[in-house]
Amino acid sequence: MTLNEQLNEDMKQAMKSQDKFKLSVIRMVRSAIKNIEIDQRKTLDDNEVLDILNREIKQRRDALQEFQKAGRDDLAEAAQAEIAVIAKYLPQQLTEEEIQAIVRQTIQETGASSKAEMGKVMSALMPKVKGRADGKLVNKIVQQELQ
Missing domain, CATH: 1.10.10.410 (Arc Repressor Mutant, subunit A)
Structure with missing residues (x-):
């Protein structure tokens, strides 16, 4: 199963289980993927989807640092939770x-x-x-x- 297919399946499961947070994160990621597919006029393979997932995590990590500096624990927790949802689609990280x-x-x-x-x-x-x-x-x- 490709990463795109996995994201679609997980989005359906999030809809069925009414997990609004996970659903919104997956939709954001799928939106980023779809925008690039439209720009490039092709379907992305798993390596290209991995690049997008890494970029999304990097953006959230940067935002997390800024939220922590500003003392916004509520936003920092949300960013951390988004990172956790996206990280499930990445390969096992090296030590x-x-x-x-x-x-x-x-x-x-x-x-x-x-x-x-x-x-x-x-x-x-x-x-x-x-x-x-x-x-x-x-x-x-x-x-x-x-x-």
């Missing part, structure tokens, strides 16, 4: 140790030895962890390994 192992392997493959070569490492690394790790965390680990 920090797994990311470090992949980073070390990629550094060896690229032959990088300094921070100046970080771009080369990141461009080789990101396809390996796409959708399974937060980009900020990967960037931080690469910086640590290249010091």
Whole structure:
């Protein structure tokens, strides 16, 4: 079952169970997907849908940080709940140790030895962890390994 099909099925289940919050989050995600499908005039595959899901989570994480800074706990809780709903559709996230192992392997493959070569490492690394790790965390680990 593709991610699009899974989102449709879960939306139907949310309607049947009258889970308005989950329904609204899934509709927002499906709307983002549909807008891109219309712009590109094609049906998106799972990798493209994963990119959209990651973007949606990133937007909510950024909003969560802003809500917490502003002391808006009510909005922060809502953003956290939205992240939890969307995260169900992402593949299993890598642990920090797994990311470090992949980073070390990629550094060896690229032959990088300094921070100046970080771009080369990141461009080789990101396809390996796409959708399974937060980009900020990967960037931080690469910086640590290249010091």
